[in-house]
Structure formats: C-alpha cells, structure tokens
Amino acid sequence: KNQVEQSPQSLIILEGKNCTLQCNYTVSPFSNLRWYKQDTGRGPVSLTIMTFSENTKSNGRYTATLDADTKQSSLHITASQLSDSASYICVVSPTNSWGKLQFGAGTQVVVTP
Amino acid sequence: NAGVTQTPKFQVLKTGQSMTLQCAQDMNHNSMYWYRQDPGMGLRLIYYSASEGTTDKGEVPNGYNVSRLNKREFSLRLESAAPSQTSVYFCASSEEMESYGYTFGSGTRLTVV
Numbered sequence: 001k002n003q004v005e006q007s008p009q010s011l012i013i014l015e016g017k018n019c020t021l022q023c024n025y026t027v028s029p030f031s032n033l034r035w036y037k038q039d040t041g042r043g044p045v046s047l048t049i050m051t052f053s054e055n056t057k058s059n060g061r062y063t064a065t066l067d068a069d070t071k072q073s074s075l076h077i078t079a080s081q082l083s084d085s086a087s088y089i090c091v092v093s094p095t096n097s098w099g100k101l102q103f104g105a106g107t108q109v110v111v112t113p
Numbered sequence: 114n115a116g117v118t119q120t121p122k123f124q125v126l127k128t129g130q131s132m133t134l135q136c137a138q139d140m141n142h143n144s145m146y147w148y149r150q151d152p153g154m155g156l157r158l159i160y161y162s163a164s165e166g167t168t169d170k171g172e173v174p175n176g177y178n179v180s181r182l183n184k185r186e187f188s189l190r191l192e193s194a195a196p197s198q199t200s201v202y203f204c205a206s207s208e209e210m211e212s213y214g215y216t217f218g219s220g221t222r223l224t225v226v
Contacts, residue, residue, distance in 0.1 A: 002155060032213065043117070043203050043217030044156075089155070098163070098210050100171065103155030 003027045004104035006090050012110045013080055021107045023073040023090030034091040035064050035075045038106065044089055047075070077109070085111045115139055119204050119218035126194040126225045134189040134221050136204030142216070144207045145187035146171075147179060149200040150220070156203065162187055163210050194225045 004025045013019045025033070032051050036044035048057040048064040050073075056065045061078045077084055087106040094102065120135045138145065143164045148156040158171030162181040176198060178190045187206075191198060204218040 004155060031211075034213070041219070043205070043219050044215075045217070046213075046215065049213045091155075100158060100161075101156075101215075103157070105153055105155050 002105065003102045004090055004092050006088075006104040006107050008107060009105075010108040010110070012112060015080060015082060015111050015113050017080055019077050019080060019109065021075045021077075021088050021090075021109070023075070023104055025071050025073070025090070025092045025102070025104075027092040027094050027102050028071070029095040030092050031095045031097075032093045033064075033066055033073050034093070034101075035062070035073075036089040036091060038087045038089060040086070047088075080109075080111045082111050082113065085109060116216050117204055117206055117218035119202075119221050121221060122219065123222050124224070126191075126223065128195060128225060130194050131190065131192050132194065132223075133191075134202055134204075134223075135186070136188065136218060137186045138204075138206040138216070139185065140206060140208075140216065141184070142206035142208050143184070144210045144212070145181065146205045146207075146215075147177075147187070147189045148203045148205065149173065150203060151200050159189065159202075161210075191223075194223075196225045199223060199225045 007022045034049045035047045038044040050066045063076045066073045089106040090104040092102045117138045146161045147159040160179040162168045165184045202221045
C-alpha cells in the first residue's frame with residue numbers, strides 16, 4: 001500500500017478560483033514533506049518543502065500546510081491561472097532514508113477559462 | 114544552464130530488445146537517480162548513485178542495470194525489454210542524497226510491444 005495518498009485524483013476549476021489538494025501519509029518518522037508541480041510531458045518541479053516542525057510554507061499563490069500529528073498536508077492554490085493546469089505531487093522523505101523519497105500518485109488539476 | 118538532460122524523449126522497443134537511456138547533469142551534483150512513473154502510481158526509485166563510483170538498488174531494480182560513467186552521466190540499461198517496463202522514466206540529480214533540491218529531467222516515454 002502506498003504510504004502517501006492524495007485526493008482528489010483529479011479536479012476541474014474555473015480560472016480565478018481557489019482550490020485545495022490533500023495529502024495523507026503514513027511515513028513515520030519523516031524529515032520533510034515536499035510538493036511538486038508536474039506539467040504534462042515534463043519532470044516534477046519543486047513548489048514547497050517543509051520540515052517536520054513547520055506548519056506552513058508559501059511560494060507565490062501556492063501555500064502548503066502540514067499537520068504532523070494527523071499526518072496530513074494540503075496545498076492551496078489561490079486565484080488559479082491557466083498555467084496552474086498540471087499534476088501536483090506530494091512527496092515525503094523518511095528519516096534516515098538516505099534520500100529515498102516516497103511519492104504520491106498526484107492530483108491532476110485542470111483550470112478552465 | 115540545461116539542468117538534467119535525458120535522451121531519447123520517446124522510444125518504442127520490441128520485447129527482448131535492449132537499450133540504454135542516457136542522463137547528464139551540468140550542476141556538479143554528486144547524487145543521481147532513475148525513477149519510473151506509471152499511471153495511478155507515484156514515482157518509484159529504480160537505482161541511485163550517491164556519488165561518482167557508487168550505485169545501489171532502489172525499490173524496483175529488477176530488469177535494469179545502471180552505470181555512473183562520471184560525475185555528470187548516469188545511464189539506465191534494459192537488457193531484455195518486457196511489456197511491464199512500458200513507462201515514463203525520469204532521471205534526477207541532487208547535490209547530496211539528503212539534499213532538498215532535486216532536479217528532474219523531462220523524461221523518456223518508453224513503450225515495449
């Protein structure tokens with residue numbers, strides 16, 4: 001069973017609207033949690049990285065939150081743009097894993113005009 | 114600054130054929146990785162190289178071999194391709210194994226018929 005589960009699997013939103021993506025994980029202990037954006041036909045690109053002790057991290061219109069007690073993270077996209085259409089991947093780095101990251105399957109976001 | 118360059122971008126193989134996927138990075142990173150990405154699943158680590166001269170198995174190494182040719186280049190070889198190896202392959206690099214900053218290539222879409 002995947003240790004990182006993301007929801008929803010996909011969503012469609014209107015340009016200018018906000019949306020929130022969810023990530024639940026069972027990886028424990030972990031050192032950091034990352035969100036990546038993957039455009040179609042491209043490799044993932046880092047959006048945010050939070051250590052286990054951080055609660056929130058922003059990158060422009062992207063804000064990630066982390067609740068280590070409930071093992072949940074969310075990525076909030078504000079005022080969505082057409083260029084936000086992509087897959088968003090939650091990644092957890094187990095402690096002492098020597099870089100062996102655990103990837104979620106991603107949430108496919110489509111922003112429509 | 115090219116980052117991580119993968120070749121080829123697309124490839125179709127017949128079952129039993131062999132091929133090598135090439136990866137090169139120009140960021141002077143010590144660690145390099147090969148992942149595969151399948152629909153509905155997170156990226157899975159095939160092999161990694163913590164530093165020049167070392168390679169180790171990841172989560173799904175069967176059917177693959179790797180070579181860390183020098184600090185810049187890390188190749189992935191399929192000796193006898195199978196339909197189960199149809200996937201998108203990503204090479205990535207980071208300064209060290211525990212570094213936050215992973216840079217991914219654009220991927221190689223491989224189909225085995």
